[in-house]
Amino acid sequence: MSQKEFIMVILGVCTVVYPLINNFYKKAYQISCEKFYGLPGKYFDSNIDTRLWYVGGILVLLLIYLMPVFLKKFYEKRKKIEKRKKIEKRYFVKTETIFWCIIIGLAIGLFNVYNLLEIMKQTHKTNNFFRTINYWLNSNAGFTVDSVIGLGLFSAFGITYIDKLQAIIKRKWFENLICIIVSVSFVMSLLLMFYGTMFKLSISIEDKTKYEFVTYEREYVVLSMYKEKLLIIPYEINEKGQYIFKTNQYLFGEPYKGTYQYRDIKYSPKIATSTEK
DSSP states (O other): OOHHHHHHHHHHHHHHHHHHHHHHHHHHHHHHHHHHSOOOGGGGOOOSHHHHHHHHHHHHHHHHTTTHHHHHHHHHOOOOOOOSHHHHHHHHHHHHHHHHHHHHHHHHHHHHHHHHHHHHHHHTTTTTHHHHHHHHHHHHHHHHHHHHHHHHHHHHHHHHHHHHHHHHHHHHHHHHHHHHHHHHHHHHHHHHHHHHHHHHHSOOOOGGOOOEESSSEEEEEEEEETTEEEEEEEEHHHHHHHOEGGGGGGGETTTTSSEEEEEOSSOOEEOTTTOOO
């Protein structure tokens, strides 16, 4: 099979699989919304496009993660072929590889800081154990960020130069220590990336805190668009600052009227369904 035929096959498979995955995601989203808001699921719609772009970005980032390894091997192979090589060029190659290790390590570290925040946001409601860990991480934010970025740098340098380090280190205990540090850094970085991505892609209507609000004569929460109408509900705020969404009083508004704004309500809302006040 030629490269062109292989690409056409992949595109054909994606064309068939994408609608199935998107439809499954849409149904799961509607079920989650119906369960949480107490409204018919048909009023809600979503697609998986943004999540697919997120996954694609993760795959690209993983490929870039391994780039210093391939870059080093490429230069080593070229060095063997080019027997006569100036010393300045050799030093430039080493510097260039180190430069890419730093850039990629920092990119992985910063991305995993975002992943850690996503994990903390999703786990703080589970139990006291996670709340205690999240509180400590938040209280020591500087140390936490530096540690996560450090893991990215150690893993990027480790997978690139581990063979060189093993060759020059004479003491076995020190070699083992370096291998442990590199392995832990690499595994922790991958775990942060994996779990952060998993939490990001999960359907979590219960933890949603960013909503759009529209003001006509009064202000309403916008839940979705249905048949070119806005599904809106009134709300109130209790003494604790938590929003109470009165989904038992839902109505449909005109999308081209009113004043709109996005707001982070900080806490997930309490839902007042038809059986609640």
